[in-house]
Amino acid sequence: MWGRRPSVETEAPHKRADPMRSLIRTPSLVRPRKSVDRTLLKERRALVEDFNRRGVLRGALTLGALTLLTGCDVSEEESVQRGLRAVSSWNDAVQAAIFRPDHLAPTFSPSQVVKPPRFNAYFDIEDLKPIDGTTWKLELTGLIEDKHPWTAEQIYQLPEQELIFRHICVEGWDYIGQWSGPNLRAFLTRIGADLTARYVYFICNDDFTESIDMPSALHPQSILATKYAGAPITDPFGYPLRLRTTVKLGYKNPKWIRAIEVTNTFRPTFWSKQGENWFAGI
Amino acid sequence: MSTEALKSTAFGRARLHPLPLRVMHWINAVAVFIMVGSGWRIYNDDVLFGWLHFPDSLVIGKFAQYGLQWHFFGMWIFALNGLAYLTYGLFSGRFRQKLFPISPAEIQATVTDALRLRLSHEDLTVYNAVQKTLYLGVILVGILIVITGLCLWKPVQFSEVADLFGNFQTIRLIHFLCMSAIVAFVAVHVTLALLVPQSLVAMITGGPVLNEKHVGTAEGDVGAPAVGRNRSAAQTG
Numbered sequence: 001m002w003g004r005r006p007s008v009e010t011e012a013p014h015k016r017a018d019p020m021r022s023l024i025r026t027p028s029l030v031r032p033r034k035s036v037d038r039t040l041l042k043e044r045r046a047l048v049e050d051f052n053r054r055g056v057l058r059g060a061l062t063l064g065a066l067t068l069l070t071g072c073d074v075s076e077e078e079s080v081q082r083g084l085r086a087v088s089s090w091n092d093a094v095q096a097a098i099f100r101p102d103h104l105a106p107t108f109s110p111s112q113v114v115k116p117p118r119f120n121a122y123f124d125i126e127d128l129k130p131i132d133g134t135t136w137k138l139e140l141t142g143l144i145e146d147k148h149p150w151t152a153e154q155i156y157q158l159p160e161q162e163l164i165f166r167h168i169c170v171e172g173w174d175y176i177g178q179w180s181g182p183n184l185r186a187f188l189t190r191i192g193a194d195l196t197a198r199y200v201y202f203i204c205n206d207d208f209t210e211s212i213d214m215p216s217a218l219h220p221q222s223i224l225a226t227k228y229a230g231a232p233i234t235d236p237f238g239y240p241l242r243l244r245t246t247v248k249l250g251y252k253n254p255k256w257i258r259a260i261e262v263t264n265t266f267r268p269t270f271w272s273k274q275g276e277n278w279f280a281g282i
Numbered sequence: 283m284s285t286e287a288l289k290s291t292a293f294g295r296a297r298l299h300p301l302p303l304r305v306m307h308w309i310n311a312v313a314v315f316i317m318v319g320s321g322w323r324i325y326n327d328d329v330l331f332g333w334l335h336f337p338d339s340l341v342i343g344k345f346a347q348y349g350l351q352w353h354f355f356g357m358w359i360f361a362l363n364g365l366a367y368l369t370y371g372l373f374s375g376r377f378r379q380k381l382f383p384i385s386p387a388e389i390q391a392t393v394t395d396a397l398r399l400r401l402s403h404e405d406l407t408v409y410n411a412v413q414k415t416l417y418l419g420v421i422l423v424g425i426l427i428v429i430t431g432l433c434l435w436k437p438v439q440f441s442e443v444a445d446l447f448g449n450f451q452t453i454r455l456i457h458f459l460c461m462s463a464i465v466a467f468v469a470v471h472v473t474l475a476l477l478v479p480q481s482l483v484a485m486i487t488g489g490p491v492l493n494e495k496h497v498g499t500a501e502g503d504v505g506a507p508a509v510g511r512n513r514s515a516a517q518t519g
Binding site: 106275 | 324325327328345346347348350351352354355358435436437438439441445449450451454
Protein backbone atom coordinates (compact mmCIF):
# COMPACT_ATOMS: atom_id res chain seq x y z
CA MET A 1 0.00 0.00 0.00
CA TRP A 2 1.84 3.11 1.18
CA GLY A 3 5.58 2.94 1.17
CA ARG A 4 8.32 4.36 3.25
CA ARG A 5 11.36 3.79 1.13
CA PRO A 6 12.12 6.35 -1.52
CA SER A 7 12.66 3.48 -3.92
CA VAL A 8 9.07 3.29 -4.72
CA GLU A 9 8.33 3.28 -8.41
CA THR A 10 9.23 -0.37 -8.55
CA GLU A 11 9.73 -2.99 -5.93
CA ALA A 12 12.83 -4.76 -4.82
CA PRO A 13 13.68 -7.95 -6.71
CA HIS A 14 12.40 -10.38 -4.13
CA LYS A 15 9.09 -8.58 -3.97
CA ARG A 16 8.52 -7.66 -7.58
CA ALA A 17 5.97 -10.37 -8.26
CA ASP A 18 4.15 -9.64 -5.04
CA PRO A 19 0.43 -9.26 -5.70
CA MET A 20 0.03 -7.05 -2.64
CA ARG A 21 -0.05 -3.85 -4.57
CA SER A 22 -2.59 -1.14 -4.91
CA LEU A 23 -4.57 -1.06 -8.10
CA ILE A 24 -5.20 2.56 -8.89
CA ARG A 25 -5.31 2.46 -12.64
CA THR A 26 -6.47 4.15 -15.74
CA PRO A 27 -9.63 2.58 -17.14
CA SER A 28 -8.77 -0.17 -19.57
CA LEU A 29 -10.55 -2.91 -21.42
CA VAL A 30 -8.07 -5.43 -20.17
CA ARG A 31 -7.65 -4.46 -16.54
CA PRO A 32 -9.11 -6.60 -13.83
CA ARG A 33 -11.77 -4.45 -12.16
CA LYS A 34 -11.32 -6.02 -8.78
CA SER A 35 -8.53 -5.06 -6.44
CA VAL A 36 -6.49 -7.60 -4.52
CA ASP A 37 -7.25 -8.66 -0.99
CA ARG A 38 -5.31 -6.35 1.28
CA THR A 39 -5.88 -8.12 4.56
CA LEU A 40 -2.93 -10.36 3.78
CA LEU A 41 -0.63 -7.32 3.82
CA LYS A 42 -1.77 -6.39 7.30
CA GLU A 43 -1.44 -9.92 8.60
CA ARG A 44 2.05 -10.32 7.20
CA ARG A 45 3.27 -6.84 7.93
CA ALA A 46 5.90 -7.90 10.42
CA LEU A 47 7.32 -10.40 7.95
CA VAL A 48 7.38 -7.88 5.14
CA GLU A 49 9.16 -5.35 7.29
CA ASP A 50 11.67 -7.93 8.33
CA PHE A 51 12.38 -8.53 4.66
CA ASN A 52 12.94 -4.85 4.17
CA ARG A 53 15.25 -4.26 7.08
CA ARG A 54 17.57 -7.17 6.70
CA GLY A 55 16.60 -9.22 3.70
CA VAL A 56 18.11 -7.13 0.94
CA LEU A 57 21.44 -6.51 2.64
CA ARG A 58 21.74 -10.08 3.84
CA GLY A 59 20.86 -11.39 0.39
CA ALA A 60 23.46 -9.17 -1.23
CA LEU A 61 26.14 -10.25 1.21
CA THR A 62 25.34 -13.91 0.72
CA LEU A 63 25.44 -13.60 -3.03
CA GLY A 64 28.67 -11.65 -2.78
CA ALA A 65 30.17 -14.33 -0.58
CA LEU A 66 29.05 -17.09 -2.92
CA THR A 67 30.83 -15.53 -5.86
CA LEU A 68 34.07 -16.20 -4.03
CA LEU A 69 33.43 -19.88 -4.60
CA THR A 70 34.31 -21.28 -7.99
CA GLY A 71 32.79 -23.72 -10.41
CA CYS A 72 29.25 -23.63 -9.12
CA ASP A 73 26.00 -22.49 -10.67
CA VAL A 74 26.35 -19.09 -9.11
CA SER A 75 29.50 -18.23 -11.06
CA GLU A 76 27.72 -19.25 -14.23
CA GLU A 77 24.78 -17.07 -13.29
CA GLU A 78 27.20 -14.26 -12.55
CA SER A 79 28.79 -14.49 -15.98
CA VAL A 80 25.37 -14.52 -17.61
CA GLN A 81 24.52 -11.42 -15.58
CA ARG A 82 27.73 -9.75 -16.70
CA GLY A 83 26.85 -10.42 -20.32
CA LEU A 84 23.29 -9.19 -19.95
CA ARG A 85 24.43 -6.06 -18.14
CA ALA A 86 26.88 -5.37 -20.96
CA VAL A 87 23.97 -5.53 -23.40
CA SER A 88 21.98 -3.27 -21.05
CA SER A 89 24.83 -0.71 -21.19
CA TRP A 90 24.82 -0.97 -24.97
CA ASN A 91 21.08 -0.32 -24.85
CA ASP A 92 21.80 2.80 -22.75
CA ALA A 93 23.95 4.11 -25.60
CA VAL A 94 21.31 3.23 -28.20
CA GLN A 95 18.63 5.03 -26.20
CA ALA A 96 20.82 8.12 -25.85
CA ALA A 97 21.42 8.06 -29.60
CA ILE A 98 17.74 7.88 -30.54
CA PHE A 99 16.64 10.40 -27.89
CA ARG A 100 14.85 13.39 -29.46
CA PRO A 101 15.68 16.37 -27.20
CA ASP A 102 12.81 18.55 -28.44
CA HIS A 103 10.16 15.91 -29.03
CA LEU A 104 7.34 16.38 -26.54
CA ALA A 105 5.44 13.56 -24.89
CA PRO A 106 1.66 13.54 -25.38
CA THR A 107 -0.19 15.57 -22.74
CA PHE A 108 -3.73 15.20 -21.43
CA SER A 109 -6.60 17.16 -19.93
CA PRO A 110 -7.14 17.70 -16.18
CA SER A 111 -10.28 15.53 -16.32
CA GLN A 112 -8.13 12.48 -17.11
CA VAL A 113 -5.90 12.87 -14.06
CA VAL A 114 -5.88 10.06 -11.49
CA LYS A 115 -6.10 11.35 -7.90
CA PRO A 116 -4.19 10.65 -5.80
CA PRO A 117 -1.25 9.47 -7.91
CA ARG A 118 -0.39 5.80 -7.74
CA PHE A 119 2.10 4.90 -5.07
CA ASN A 120 3.92 1.65 -5.68
CA ALA A 121 5.66 0.10 -2.74
CA TYR A 122 5.25 -2.69 -0.27
CA PHE A 123 5.30 -0.89 3.07
CA ASP A 124 2.64 0.70 5.15
CA ILE A 125 2.31 4.46 4.98
CA GLU A 126 2.96 4.61 8.74
CA ASP A 127 6.53 3.58 8.05
CA LEU A 128 7.13 6.60 5.86
CA LYS A 129 9.82 8.96 7.11
CA PRO A 130 8.46 12.38 6.17
CA ILE A 131 10.79 15.29 5.52
CA ASP A 132 10.38 18.40 7.67
CA GLY A 133 9.90 21.15 5.11
CA THR A 134 10.85 23.91 7.52
CA THR A 135 14.38 22.63 8.12
CA TRP A 136 14.90 20.86 4.77
CA LYS A 137 17.36 22.36 2.34
CA LEU A 138 18.27 21.36 -1.18
CA GLU A 139 22.05 20.95 -1.34
CA LEU A 140 23.89 21.55 -4.61
CA THR A 141 27.20 19.89 -5.45
CA GLY A 142 29.46 19.18 -8.40
CA LEU A 143 29.77 21.30 -11.52
CA ILE A 144 27.55 24.12 -10.27
CA GLU A 145 28.63 27.76 -9.88
CA ASP A 146 26.18 28.85 -7.19
CA LYS A 147 26.06 26.08 -4.60
CA HIS A 148 23.95 27.96 -2.09
CA PRO A 149 21.40 25.57 -0.61
CA TRP A 150 17.74 26.27 -1.31
CA THR A 151 14.95 26.24 1.23
CA ALA A 152 11.56 24.78 0.36
CA GLU A 153 10.05 28.23 0.54
CA GLN A 154 12.53 29.59 -2.00
CA ILE A 155 11.88 26.73 -4.39
CA TYR A 156 8.11 26.98 -4.02
CA GLN A 157 8.35 30.64 -5.06
CA LEU A 158 9.98 29.85 -8.41
CA PRO A 159 7.86 30.03 -11.59
CA GLU A 160 5.96 26.79 -12.11
CA GLN A 161 5.39 24.61 -15.12
CA GLU A 162 2.48 22.16 -15.21
CA LEU A 163 2.63 18.78 -16.94
CA ILE A 164 -0.28 16.37 -17.41
CA PHE A 165 1.27 13.24 -18.85
CA ARG A 166 1.29 9.47 -18.73
CA HIS A 167 3.43 7.89 -16.03
CA ILE A 168 4.70 4.53 -17.23
CA CYS A 169 6.12 2.01 -14.79
CA VAL A 170 8.69 -0.57 -15.83
CA GLU A 171 6.28 -3.17 -14.46
CA GLY A 172 3.75 -2.38 -17.16
CA TRP A 173 1.10 -0.17 -15.55
CA ASP A 174 0.46 3.48 -16.23
CA TYR A 175 -1.67 6.42 -15.13
CA ILE A 176 -2.12 10.04 -16.06
CA GLY A 177 -0.74 12.49 -13.50
CA GLN A 178 -0.73 16.25 -13.14
CA TRP A 179 2.55 17.59 -11.83
CA SER A 180 3.89 21.11 -11.47
CA GLY A 181 7.04 22.84 -10.25
CA PRO A 182 10.10 24.67 -11.53
CA ASN A 183 11.41 23.61 -14.92
CA LEU A 184 14.63 21.64 -14.36
CA ARG A 185 16.50 23.26 -17.24
CA ALA A 186 15.60 26.73 -15.97
CA PHE A 187 16.70 25.75 -12.46
CA LEU A 188 20.00 24.27 -13.64
CA THR A 189 20.63 27.39 -15.70
CA ARG A 190 19.80 29.64 -12.75
CA ILE A 191 22.26 27.93 -10.39
CA GLY A 192 24.98 28.03 -13.05
CA ALA A 193 25.21 24.31 -13.61
CA ASP A 194 27.51 23.10 -16.37
CA LEU A 195 24.89 22.14 -18.95
CA THR A 196 27.51 20.33 -21.00
CA ALA A 197 28.17 17.87 -18.13
CA ARG A 198 26.95 14.32 -18.68
CA TYR A 199 24.83 13.49 -15.65
CA VAL A 200 22.51 14.98 -13.08
CA TYR A 201 22.48 13.01 -9.83
CA PHE A 202 19.78 13.09 -7.21
CA ILE A 203 20.62 12.09 -3.66
CA CYS A 204 17.51 11.41 -1.62
CA ASN A 205 16.23 10.25 1.74
CA ASP A 206 17.77 7.00 2.98
CA ASP A 207 20.77 7.56 0.66
CA PHE A 208 18.66 6.53 -2.28
CA THR A 209 20.30 7.68 -5.51
CA GLU A 210 19.11 8.15 -9.04
CA SER A 211 20.65 9.88 -12.02
CA ILE A 212 19.66 10.93 -15.49
CA ASP A 213 21.59 12.02 -18.56
CA MET A 214 21.92 15.75 -19.15
CA PRO A 215 19.91 15.80 -22.42
CA SER A 216 16.93 14.28 -20.57
CA ALA A 217 17.40 16.75 -17.71
CA LEU A 218 17.30 19.61 -20.24
CA HIS A 219 14.18 18.26 -21.97
CA PRO A 220 11.37 20.86 -21.90
CA GLN A 221 9.16 18.39 -19.96
CA SER A 222 11.52 17.76 -17.04
CA ILE A 223 10.54 19.54 -13.83
CA LEU A 224 11.35 19.59 -10.13
CA ALA A 225 7.83 18.80 -9.00
CA THR A 226 6.40 20.45 -5.91
CA LYS A 227 2.68 19.98 -6.61
CA TYR A 228 0.24 17.34 -7.74
CA ALA A 229 -3.13 18.34 -9.18
CA GLY A 230 -2.53 21.91 -8.03
CA ALA A 231 -1.81 21.13 -4.36
CA PRO A 232 1.59 20.66 -2.70
CA ILE A 233 2.72 17.04 -3.00
CA THR A 234 2.19 15.05 0.14
CA ASP A 235 4.77 12.99 2.01
CA PRO A 236 4.18 9.65 0.25
CA PHE A 237 4.69 11.24 -3.14
CA GLY A 238 7.98 12.96 -2.45
CA TYR A 239 7.45 16.11 -0.39
CA PRO A 240 9.05 18.58 -0.60
CA LEU A 241 10.78 17.97 -3.93
CA ARG A 242 10.89 15.26 -6.53
CA LEU A 243 11.76 14.84 -10.16
CA ARG A 244 9.10 14.44 -12.85
CA THR A 245 10.09 13.92 -16.44
CA THR A 246 8.01 12.66 -19.35
CA VAL A 247 10.97 10.96 -20.99
CA LYS A 248 11.83 8.33 -18.36
CA LEU A 249 10.17 5.34 -16.74
CA GLY A 250 8.64 5.90 -13.30
CA TYR A 251 11.59 4.62 -11.30
CA LYS A 252 13.83 7.33 -12.78
CA ASN A 253 11.77 10.02 -10.98
CA PRO A 254 13.27 10.13 -7.46
CA LYS A 255 11.26 11.45 -4.52
CA TRP A 256 12.39 13.29 -1.36
CA ILE A 257 15.40 14.85 -3.09
CA ARG A 258 18.02 16.17 -0.66
CA ALA A 259 20.82 17.09 -3.05
CA ILE A 260 21.48 17.60 -6.74
CA GLU A 261 24.90 16.92 -8.21
CA VAL A 262 26.03 17.78 -11.72
CA THR A 263 28.90 15.56 -12.80
CA ASN A 264 30.72 13.82 -15.63
CA THR A 265 31.36 10.73 -13.55
CA PHE A 266 29.01 7.79 -13.95
CA ARG A 267 28.09 5.99 -10.78
CA PRO A 268 25.57 3.15 -10.57
CA THR A 269 22.31 4.12 -8.89
CA PHE A 270 19.96 2.30 -6.53
CA TRP A 271 18.00 0.57 -9.28
CA SER A 272 20.75 0.09 -11.83
CA LYS A 273 22.75 -1.76 -9.18
CA GLN A 274 19.89 -4.23 -9.01
CA GLY A 275 19.91 -4.87 -12.71
CA GLU A 276 17.39 -2.35 -13.95
CA ASN A 277 18.36 -0.51 -17.10
CA TRP A 278 20.09 2.78 -16.22
CA PHE A 279 18.94 5.01 -19.09
CA ALA A 280 15.31 3.81 -18.89
CA GLY A 281 14.07 6.32 -21.44
CA ILE A 282 10.62 6.06 -22.91
CA MET B 283 34.63 -16.33 -62.56
CA SER B 284 34.27 -19.47 -64.65
CA THR B 285 30.97 -20.88 -65.78
CA GLU B 286 31.68 -24.00 -63.72
CA ALA B 287 31.95 -21.94 -60.54
CA LEU B 288 28.71 -20.18 -61.32
CA LYS B 289 26.98 -23.46 -61.97
CA SER B 290 28.18 -25.04 -58.76
CA THR B 291 27.10 -21.95 -56.79
CA ALA B 292 23.72 -22.09 -58.41
CA PHE B 293 23.48 -25.79 -57.79
CA GLY B 294 24.44 -25.37 -54.14
CA ARG B 295 21.62 -22.89 -53.65
CA ALA B 296 19.01 -24.91 -55.42
CA ARG B 297 17.87 -26.81 -52.39
CA LEU B 298 14.50 -26.47 -50.73
CA HIS B 299 16.05 -24.57 -47.80
CA PRO B 300 19.24 -22.74 -48.80
CA LEU B 301 21.94 -22.49 -46.12
CA PRO B 302 21.30 -18.83 -45.16
CA LEU B 303 17.64 -19.62 -44.66
CA ARG B 304 18.41 -22.58 -42.40
CA VAL B 305 20.82 -20.48 -40.31
CA MET B 306 18.22 -17.72 -39.96
CA HIS B 307 15.52 -20.25 -39.08
CA TRP B 308 17.44 -21.67 -36.14
CA ILE B 309 18.65 -18.28 -34.93
CA ASN B 310 15.00 -17.24 -34.99
CA ALA B 311 14.00 -20.32 -33.01
CA VAL B 312 16.44 -19.35 -30.24
CA ALA B 313 15.35 -15.70 -30.38
CA VAL B 314 11.65 -16.59 -30.12
CA PHE B 315 12.40 -18.87 -27.17
CA ILE B 316 14.21 -16.05 -25.35
CA MET B 317 11.60 -13.43 -26.23
CA VAL B 318 8.59 -15.52 -25.21
CA GLY B 319 10.15 -16.81 -21.98
CA SER B 320 11.38 -13.40 -20.85
CA GLY B 321 8.17 -11.76 -22.09
CA TRP B 322 6.17 -14.04 -19.81
CA ARG B 323 8.38 -12.96 -16.89
CA ILE B 324 7.74 -9.31 -17.69
CA TYR B 325 4.02 -9.98 -18.11
CA ASN B 326 3.84 -11.59 -14.66
CA ASP B 327 4.99 -8.36 -13.03
CA ASP B 328 1.74 -6.64 -14.00
CA VAL B 329 -0.71 -9.07 -15.59
CA LEU B 330 -3.18 -8.07 -18.28
CA PHE B 331 -5.63 -10.80 -17.29
CA GLY B 332 -6.30 -11.62 -13.67
CA TRP B 333 -6.68 -15.31 -14.47
CA LEU B 334 -3.40 -15.63 -16.32
CA HIS B 335 -0.07 -15.88 -14.56
CA PHE B 336 2.80 -17.80 -16.17
CA PRO B 337 4.39 -20.42 -13.89
CA ASP B 338 7.89 -19.52 -12.67
CA SER B 339 9.19 -22.75 -14.16
CA LEU B 340 8.31 -21.53 -17.67
CA VAL B 341 9.71 -18.03 -17.54
CA ILE B 342 13.20 -16.73 -18.25
CA GLY B 343 14.75 -14.48 -15.59
CA LYS B 344 14.60 -15.05 -11.86
CA PHE B 345 13.53 -11.46 -11.21
CA ALA B 346 11.55 -9.07 -13.36
CA GLN B 347 14.61 -6.98 -14.18
CA TYR B 348 16.46 -10.10 -15.33
CA GLY B 349 13.51 -10.89 -17.58
CA LEU B 350 13.78 -7.37 -18.97
CA GLN B 351 17.52 -7.83 -19.51
CA TRP B 352 16.88 -11.02 -21.48
CA HIS B 353 14.09 -9.38 -23.47
CA PHE B 354 16.22 -6.38 -24.44
CA PHE B 355 19.05 -8.74 -25.40
CA GLY B 356 16.82 -11.09 -27.39
CA MET B 357 15.16 -8.20 -29.20
CA TRP B 358 18.38 -7.50 -31.10
CA ILE B 359 18.64 -11.10 -32.28
CA PHE B 360 14.96 -11.34 -33.18
CA ALA B 361 14.79 -7.99 -34.98
CA LEU B 362 18.12 -8.12 -36.83
CA ASN B 363 17.67 -11.75 -37.85
CA GLY B 364 14.10 -10.98 -38.89
CA LEU B 365 15.27 -8.04 -40.96
CA ALA B 366 17.86 -10.23 -42.67
CA TYR B 367 15.17 -12.85 -43.34
CA LEU B 368 12.74 -10.32 -44.84
CA THR B 369 15.48 -8.84 -47.02
CA TYR B 370 16.50 -12.31 -48.16
CA GLY B 371 12.93 -13.44 -48.79
CA LEU B 372 12.06 -10.36 -50.79
CA PHE B 373 15.23 -10.10 -52.87
CA SER B 374 15.84 -13.79 -53.53
CA GLY B 375 12.28 -14.18 -54.78
CA ARG B 376 11.62 -16.86 -52.18
CA PHE B 377 8.51 -15.22 -50.77
CA ARG B 378 7.08 -14.81 -54.27
CA GLN B 379 7.90 -18.40 -55.23
CA LYS B 380 6.92 -20.18 -52.03
CA LEU B 381 4.11 -18.10 -50.54
CA PHE B 382 2.20 -16.79 -53.55
CA PRO B 383 -0.32 -16.99 -54.99
CA ILE B 384 -2.80 -18.01 -52.29
CA SER B 385 -6.36 -18.57 -53.45
CA PRO B 386 -9.34 -19.02 -51.10
CA ALA B 387 -10.51 -22.03 -53.14
CA GLU B 388 -7.11 -23.63 -52.66
CA ILE B 389 -7.24 -23.02 -48.90
CA GLN B 390 -10.67 -24.66 -48.75
CA ALA B 391 -9.43 -27.65 -50.75
CA THR B 392 -6.40 -28.05 -48.50
CA VAL B 393 -8.47 -27.88 -45.34
CA THR B 394 -10.86 -30.50 -46.75
CA ASP B 395 -7.93 -32.75 -47.65
CA ALA B 396 -6.42 -32.29 -44.22
CA LEU B 397 -9.66 -33.20 -42.48
CA ARG B 398 -9.88 -36.36 -44.58
CA LEU B 399 -6.24 -37.08 -43.74
CA ARG B 400 -5.41 -37.03 -47.42
CA LEU B 401 -2.74 -34.32 -47.40
CA SER B 402 0.28 -35.19 -49.48
CA HIS B 403 3.74 -34.78 -47.97
CA GLU B 404 5.62 -36.37 -50.82
CA ASP B 405 6.77 -33.10 -52.28
CA LEU B 406 8.14 -30.91 -49.49
CA THR B 407 9.15 -28.22 -51.94
CA VAL B 408 5.64 -27.04 -52.65
CA TYR B 409 3.70 -25.44 -49.80
CA ASN B 410 -0.03 -26.04 -49.67
CA ALA B 411 -2.42 -23.12 -49.31
CA VAL B 412 -2.76 -23.46 -45.53
CA GLN B 413 1.01 -23.54 -45.11
CA LYS B 414 1.32 -20.45 -47.29
CA THR B 415 -1.33 -18.63 -45.26
CA LEU B 416 0.22 -19.53 -41.92
CA TYR B 417 3.78 -18.73 -42.97
CA LEU B 418 2.70 -15.39 -44.41
CA GLY B 419 0.56 -14.71 -41.36
CA VAL B 420 3.32 -15.42 -38.86
CA ILE B 421 5.71 -13.19 -40.82
CA LEU B 422 3.20 -10.33 -40.60
CA VAL B 423 2.63 -11.00 -36.89
CA GLY B 424 6.42 -10.99 -36.41
CA ILE B 425 6.58 -7.54 -37.98
CA LEU B 426 3.70 -6.30 -35.84
CA ILE B 427 5.21 -7.62 -32.61
CA VAL B 428 8.46 -5.76 -33.33
CA ILE B 429 6.61 -2.52 -34.07
CA THR B 430 4.42 -2.74 -30.95
CA GLY B 431 7.50 -3.76 -28.96
CA LEU B 432 9.28 -0.60 -30.08
CA CYS B 433 6.19 1.41 -29.09
CA LEU B 434 6.21 -0.13 -25.60
CA TRP B 435 9.94 0.46 -25.24
CA LYS B 436 9.78 4.05 -26.50
CA PRO B 437 6.18 5.30 -26.30
CA VAL B 438 7.39 8.92 -26.19
CA GLN B 439 10.25 8.82 -28.71
CA PHE B 440 8.03 6.90 -31.14
CA SER B 441 4.79 8.59 -30.05
CA GLU B 442 3.68 9.15 -33.66
CA VAL B 443 3.58 5.39 -34.24
CA ALA B 444 2.42 4.49 -30.72
CA ASP B 445 -0.61 6.79 -31.05
CA LEU B 446 -1.75 4.84 -34.10
CA PHE B 447 -2.26 1.77 -31.93
CA GLY B 448 -3.93 3.47 -28.98
CA ASN B 449 -2.94 3.96 -25.36
CA PHE B 450 -0.14 2.13 -23.58
CA GLN B 451 -2.29 -0.73 -22.31
CA THR B 452 -3.80 -1.28 -25.76
CA ILE B 453 -0.31 -1.59 -27.22
CA ARG B 454 0.56 -4.07 -24.47
CA LEU B 455 -2.52 -6.07 -25.39
CA ILE B 456 -1.67 -6.12 -29.11
CA HIS B 457 1.91 -7.12 -28.27
CA PHE B 458 0.53 -9.90 -26.07
CA LEU B 459 -1.89 -11.13 -28.75
CA CYS B 460 0.95 -11.22 -31.29
CA MET B 461 2.93 -13.37 -28.83
CA SER B 462 -0.11 -15.66 -28.43
CA ALA B 463 -0.37 -16.03 -32.21
CA ILE B 464 3.33 -16.87 -32.50
CA VAL B 465 3.13 -19.42 -29.67
CA ALA B 466 0.09 -21.02 -31.33
CA PHE B 467 1.95 -21.09 -34.63
CA VAL B 468 5.00 -22.69 -33.01
CA ALA B 469 2.81 -25.34 -31.37
CA VAL B 470 1.29 -26.34 -34.71
CA HIS B 471 4.58 -25.94 -36.57
CA VAL B 472 6.56 -28.15 -34.19
CA THR B 473 3.79 -30.78 -34.01
CA LEU B 474 3.62 -31.08 -37.79
CA ALA B 475 7.40 -31.06 -38.14
CA LEU B 476 7.52 -34.03 -35.78
CA LEU B 477 4.67 -35.79 -37.61
CA VAL B 478 6.48 -35.33 -40.92
CA PRO B 479 10.09 -35.81 -39.78
CA GLN B 480 11.57 -35.34 -43.25
CA SER B 481 10.50 -31.69 -43.04
CA LEU B 482 12.51 -31.29 -39.84
CA VAL B 483 15.52 -33.00 -41.40
CA ALA B 484 15.18 -30.70 -44.41
CA MET B 485 15.55 -27.64 -42.20
CA ILE B 486 18.91 -29.04 -41.05
CA THR B 487 20.34 -30.58 -44.24
CA GLY B 488 18.67 -28.29 -46.75
CA GLY B 489 16.22 -30.85 -48.04
CA PRO B 490 15.66 -32.05 -51.56
CA VAL B 491 17.63 -30.56 -54.41
CA LEU B 492 15.35 -28.54 -56.61
CA ASN B 493 15.07 -29.36 -60.29
CA GLU B 494 13.88 -27.14 -63.10
CA LYS B 495 10.30 -27.80 -62.13
CA HIS B 496 10.77 -25.65 -59.03
CA VAL B 497 13.16 -22.95 -60.10
CA GLY B 498 13.01 -20.44 -62.86
CA THR B 499 9.66 -21.56 -64.23
CA ALA B 500 8.50 -17.98 -64.46
CA GLU B 501 11.10 -17.37 -67.13
CA GLY B 502 10.52 -20.74 -68.75
CA ASP B 503 14.11 -21.78 -68.10
CA VAL B 504 15.32 -25.33 -68.39
CA GLY B 505 18.63 -26.37 -66.88
CA ALA B 506 21.01 -24.51 -64.57
CA PRO B 507 18.35 -22.46 -62.85
CA ALA B 508 19.81 -19.35 -61.25
CA VAL B 509 22.41 -18.75 -63.94
CA GLY B 510 19.81 -19.49 -66.56
CA ARG B 511 17.52 -16.83 -65.25
CA ASN B 512 20.20 -14.19 -65.49
CA ARG B 513 21.05 -15.30 -69.00
CA SER B 514 17.43 -15.17 -69.99
CA ALA B 515 17.12 -11.65 -68.62
CA ALA B 516 20.21 -10.62 -70.53
CA GLN B 517 18.84 -12.02 -73.76
CA THR B 518 15.47 -10.41 -73.50
CA GLY B 519 16.90 -7.12 -72.21
